[in-house]
Amino acid sequence: MSSLTLRNLTKSFGKTDVIRGVSLDVEEGEFVVFVGPSGCGKSTLLRMIAGLEDVSGGDLMIGGQRMNDVQAARRGVAMVFQSYALYPHLTVRQNMGFGLKVRKVPAADIARQVGEAADVLKLGALLDRYPRELSGGQRQRVAIGRAIVASPQVFLFDEPLSNLDAELRVHMRAEIAALHRRLGNTMVYVTHDQIEAMTLADRIVVLRDGRIEQVGTPRELYERPANAFVAQFIGSPKMNLVAAEAVADRMAALGRPxxxxxxxxxxxxxxxxxxxxxAILSGQLLTSEYTGADSLLHVELPGGDVLLLVHPGADTPEPGAQLSIGIDPALAHVLERPAA
Structure with a gap:
């Protein structure tokens, strides 16, 4: 395993700047997740690390070695894509060992490495099946197994669970987390799903418009967001934002100016x-969404804004009810307004 260092990394397509001066240090054995909205540059940044996109400016180093102009195959990285990209005419065993065969690794070594990866991923009973005979989760494990067999210094994952159904995504998240604990390799993972980021990451990198907004542990980003963008991106349902003027008097009365x-x-x-x-606010209940353990209430404030509130239990007020809404003042976040 190796460290990963990005120093003022930039990427442009013609006159369009996609990555704008990204600097980041990923330690050996760390699991780092890139998150952000569509178009923020997270997949482009991952492809630059992999060597699938050229670097326009800055330095990209793996294990202390500058990799800007090094071919993808020589960087010591392995990438798992959103699509499984398995050869349909090859068995699981052949798919996992294909890269080693191309590199002319002896057959005995290929068999050993494929067997070891299959044991890690519980694929031993599937080695002689073809991709069409596998479920989506099994195909993704084969794709991960192919990456493990390559013995990379750094694993790269580009939204590997987005094609799976909700239940299978939860299961595969646990499998990827267990895989990281077992292998200890450096891993960089791209997702648009902030729940994946929160559950998998040692640290999360929040990107917007090709720049880093904040880097921190899941707890740091949840409890101490650097700005309004991060505050609303991390957490589900997303954070409510209200003007200080709407709550200043009540917050001051509760001891939090x-x-x-x-x-x-x-x-x-x-x-x-x-x-x-x-209360710090009051409003009219528009609707409630029952989710099992609790309900999500949509409350319209006097100015027309809608506040979301998670209400425990199945019993909720009727739509149209006037509600007084409070919070422990210590849990309110004071954030700067975004620049115009």
């Missing part, structure tokens, strides 16, 4: 229905 002109972030899971004298 807020600066003028700021945004106040209120996570739906931290809000509660309270007595009027404990």
């Amino acid at each position: 807020v600066p003028e002109g700021a945004l106040i972030g209120l996570r739906p899971e931290h809000l509660q229905i309270v007595a009027p004298d404990q």
